[in-house]
Amino acid sequence: MSDSLNASEAPRSGPAEPVSPHLPGVSVRHSRAKGEPRFPDGPRADPAGSHFERRIRSFQPRRSRVTAGQADALQRLWPKWGLDIDGQQVIDPAELFGNDAPVVLEIGFGMGEATAQMAAGDPGTNILAVDVHTPGQGNLLNLAEQNALSNVRVANGDAIILLREMLRPDSLDGLRVYFPDPWPKKRHHKRRLIQPEFLTLAATRLKPGATLHCATDWEPYAEQMLEVLGAHPDFENTQADGGFAPRPGFRPLTRFEGQGLDKGHVVNDLLFRRVPSRNP
Numbered sequence: 001m002s003d004s005l006n007a008s009e010a011p012r013s014g015p016a017e018p019v020s021p022h023l024p025g026v027s028v029r030h031s032r033a034k035g036e037p038r039f040p041d042g043p044r045a046d047p048a049g050s051h052f053e054r055r056i057r058s059f060q061p062r063r064s065r066v067t068a069g070q071a072d073a074l075q076r077l078w079p080k081w082g083l084d085i086d087g088q089q090v091i092d093p094a095e096l097f098g099n100d101a102p103v104v105l106e107i108g109f110g111m112g113e114a115t116a117q118m119a120a121g122d123p124g125t126n127i128l129a130v131d132v133h134t135p136g137q138g139n140l141l142n143l144a145e146q147n148a149l150s151n152v153r154v155a156n157g158d159a160i161i162l163l164r165e166m167l168r169p170d171s172l173d174g175l176r177v178y179f180p181d182p183w184p185k186k187r188h189h190k191r192r193l194i195q196p197e198f199l200t201l202a203a204t205r206l207k208p209g210a211t212l213h214c215a216t217d218w219e220p221y222a223e224q225m226l227e228v229l230g231a232h233p234d235f236e237n238t239q240a241d242g243g244f245a246p247r248p249g250f251r252p253l254t255r256f257e258g259q260g261l262d263k264g265h266v267v268n269d270l271l272f273r274r275v276p277s278r279n280p
Contacts, residue, residue, distance in 0.1 A: 047084035047085050047086040047156060047157045065135070066134055066135050066138055067135070067138070069138070069142060070134075070135050070137075070138025070139055070141075070142065071138060072138075073138045073139075073141040073142040073145065074134070074137065074138045074141065077141040077142075077144070077145060078141070078154075081141060081144060081152065081153050081154055082137070082141070082153070082154050082155075082156065083096070083128075083153055083154070083155040083156065084155075084156050084157060085130070085155055085156060085157025085158055085159075085161050085162045085166065086157070087161045087164075087165040087166060088165075089166060090165075090166055090167075090168060091166050091167060091168075091171075093126065093128075093171060096128070096153055097126045097150075097151065097153065098150075099126070101124055101125060101126050101151065102124070102125050102126065102173035102174070103125075103126045103127075103128060103171065103172055103173055103174075104125055104126070104127050104128070104172065104173055104174035104175065104176060105128050105130065105159075105162075105163075105167075105172050105174070105175050105176070105205075106127055106128070106129045106130065106175075106176040106177075106178070107130050107131075107159045107175070107176070107177050107180070107193070108130070108131055108159075108177065108178065108179070108180055108181075109129045109130070109131050109136060109140060109178075110131070110133070110136055110179070110254075110256065111133075111135070111136045111139045111140070112129065112136055112137075112139050112140025112143055112154075113139075113143070113252075113254060113255070114178065114251070114252045114254045115127060115129050115140055115143075115152065116140060116143035116144065116147060116149060116152070117252040118250055118251070118252065119144070119147075119149045119151050119152045120147055120149060121250060122151075122250065123149075123150075123151055124151075125151065125173070125174075126151045126152075126153070127151060127152050127153070128153050128155055129152060129153070129154055129155065130155040130156075130157070130159045130162060131154075131155075131156070132156065132157065132158075137154050137156060140152065140154055141154055160198070160201070163201050163202060163205050164201060167205045168205075169204050169205060170204075170205070170206070170207045170208075171205055171207075172205050172206050172207065172210060173206075173207055173210050174206075174210050174211050174212075174213065175202055175205075175206060175210070175211075175212045175213070176213045176214075177193060177194065177212075177213070177214045177215075178213075178214070178215045178251070179215060179216055179217065179256065179257070180192070180193045180194070180214075180216065180221075181193075182216065182218035182220075182221040184218065184220070184221075189224075192221065192224070194214060194221075194224070194225045194228055194229070195228065196228060196231075196232060199212075199228065199229065199232045199234065199235065200232070200234065203232075203234035203235065203274055206274040207274065208274055208275065208276040208277070209273060209274060209276075210273070210274045211238070211271060211272070211273055211274075212229070212235060212270075212271075212272045212273075212274065213248075213251070213269065213270070213271050213272075214229075214269070214270040214272075215247070215251065215267060215268065215269045215270070216267070216268060217257065217260045217265040217266065217267045217268075219266055219268070222244065222266075222268035222270070225268075225270055226243070226244065226268075226270060229270060229272050230242060233275075234274060234275060234277075235272040235273065235274060235275065236272060236273050236275050237270075237271075237272055237273075238271040238272065238273055239271065244268045244269060244270060245269045245270060245271040246269065247267070247269050248269065248271070251269070
């Protein structure tokens with residue numbers, strides 16, 4: 001998993017002038033020695049390393065520049081609110097958040113605006129938000145600090161490793177997957193996250209009655225999600241007609257979603273409930 005800077009380097013005769021960490025929108029440009037971490041106190045480039053098999057992944061790390069404000073947040077706040085998904089420890093949610101409030105896992109939060117809004121609207125629920133996009137991680141940390149959101153933690157790495165290796169059974173009160181990569185080409189459909197194997201794993205970590213909430217603006221993927229979820233024995237549709245759900249009020253209408261709606265895209269929400277185990 002690589003997310004290295006693409007900054008051009010010009011020869012310098014003296015020490016580089018540091019970029020002020022308080023100038024919003026300014027990209028971070030600095031030279032690093034080979035092997036030097038991008039953010040010494042921030043998220044690691046590949047936290048799980050070679051400890052686990054290199055399976056087909058549903059995500060693709062994006063290379064983009066980090067603003068000075070995002071870099072500052074990553075350096076200052078990652079030790080307090082960040083978590084590297086290394087697969088080497090089992091998380092105690094009460095210790096991670098400092099309380100026993102319900103915990104919802106959000107996989108893929110983009111720039112974090114919707115996550116921050118949901119955290120502010122429901123301070124009694126803890127949100128463990130996972131992504132591999134470094135600018136988004138920094139932006140969400142910034143938003144959490146600016147809005148005093150003590151119920152947000154930002155995780156860096158592979159959500160599958162987090163679920164499989166680092167979360168105990170029945171430890172989650174909800175799971176959110178909003179606008180995952182649709183992998184539209186047929187040969188890439190195997191990379192889509194919402195697959196039977198993923199649902200089986202997720203079901204073991206969700207408490208009975210917990211909600212799995214998905215949303216997508218890619219209609220063929222929405223139809224596949226509905227089919228796969230509807231056929232899975234560990235989940236039941238919350239909609240009596242077995243179809244898509246209206247967008248619940250707690251899910252904000254994001255800028256990305258609004259742009260899609262303006263272009264005529266159809267956004268579908270799926271709300272499924274984890275059913276109790278049928279095993280005797």
